[in-house]
Amino acid sequence: LPLWSAERSNLAGVQHVLLVLSGKGGVGKSTVATELALALRVAGKRVGILDVDLCGPSIPRMFRVQESAVHQCDSGWVPVFAHQDKSISLMSIGFLLEKPDDAVVWRGPKKNALIKQFVSDVAWGELDFLIVDTPPGTSDEHISTVEALRPHKPLGAILVTTPQAVSVGDVRRELTFCKKTGLRVLGIVENMSGFVCPHCSECTNIFSKGGGEELAKHAGVPFLGSVPLDPQLSQSLEDGRDFIQEFPKSSAFPALAHIAQQILDGTSPRSS
């Protein structure tokens, strides 16, 4: 083997790398990354999340480990282990900040340097899935992340949108980004798709409906499902709780479980 190779690297023990992308901000990338990790864990998989959103790192809080710090070992940085049984590994700039309100006001080159480190210097060990949560857009973070991950042959990307045209408009551009960078699109998730009033069960399409599904059809990529707005999900994320284990009857659960199942089906030994 050459001095450096994908086989020797810190990602050598990671079976599948998948990215969660969106052209649009605030559509639920971190939410989908978190819930997917929790669902894959229930299916017995070892999961890690790499959070490359350097300006707005949401992952630490979503697992209630925002106070944790990162330690070093011989092979690099030790990820933070989350969940009661420490079964989910995390890395985020959130763990490296002295004060949580400190703004990371970096231009591209500095962001790129940290992302390269995040990809190569975290000692993930053996993982079935490494989920990469990204900031919105198609810029430095995305270019650097895809470039750094290329030797490790990512499985592909899940694109998250909300139903309305303003979001879909940005996600179309993200699809082009995937095409141009050779990143396979695993599918589109339409998040915040309808809200069922807990008092009277009336469904209101607060952010419209159907845009994500239409985009998937138009672009010829799989549609992974519609996730409704669910105050219990928002609350779980605020509190860093395991929504998948604690709220299986909540309205967003079936769709989130279905997304995870499709990822599992797509990566099972029988499929190729």
Added chain:
Amino acid sequence: QGCPNQRLCAAGAAPDPAEAAELRTRLRSVKHTVLVLSGKGGVGKSTFSALLARGLAARDDKQVALLDIDICGPSVPRMMGLEGEQVHQSGSGWSPVYVEENLGVMSVGFLLSSPDDAVIWRGPKKNGLIKQFLRDVDWGEVDYLIIDTPPGTSDEHLSIVQYLSAAHVDGAVIITTPQEVSLQDVRKEINFCRKVKLPIIGVVENMSGFICPKCKNESQIFPPTTGGAEKMCQNLNISLLGKVPLDPQIGKSCDKGQSFLAEVPESPATSSYLSIIQRIQEYCDLQHSQEEKII
């Protein structure tokens, strides 16, 4: 394809004195500049920028300019009903695209030929375009320049603050939603503003509760688990400009490129927006009269 002046896109360094002078000249005709910021994506910056611009332009005697510096995800053209419009060049520079006679818009969206075109640029190229937007767009005499930004605290934000240092910025309006996942990013943005000495006009809490159209009960879809914007503003000694509830018609009118304020005047969200716009106008007027006293 893409930007017509690609070769002019330089590395994003701080403006040199000659450049600073150029920007100062161009922006001399702008009376008030307001930046719309948020650490968090998807909280309603573009929605708010568009409505702020429309609200201010409701007065015929005011000239309003809306500049969209979200290079990767330009939402403003659609929200203003200007999808598919292109930028024209004249002797005096780039012409903004006009929604009304007194409301002009500029966005990278107008430079893209297809809705699938992705702007996959690193920082320096983005900075170059932002500089061009400030230097080469012929806004004319403007009472209010509203600048819509992407989420975060990065190249676009550093650059706009640096380039605008040649001119006068009234301040920043910061948008958030009630939950801590948003607030934790917004606090960073507030820190950014303080670091670069950008005055903060105040905070707007968007998506603040939803009233079911059928049973009229309220649901907190994005729960203010840590006290919402109200608590944050108290803690940081910043003005809370107002709270805007969720209304499905907001998203719909943005998608159709219509003014929510005009389409649904009876919505509680409309009254919230109008009151917030009023407060921003008052803040700007106060700045103006303070400056005149100094001169």
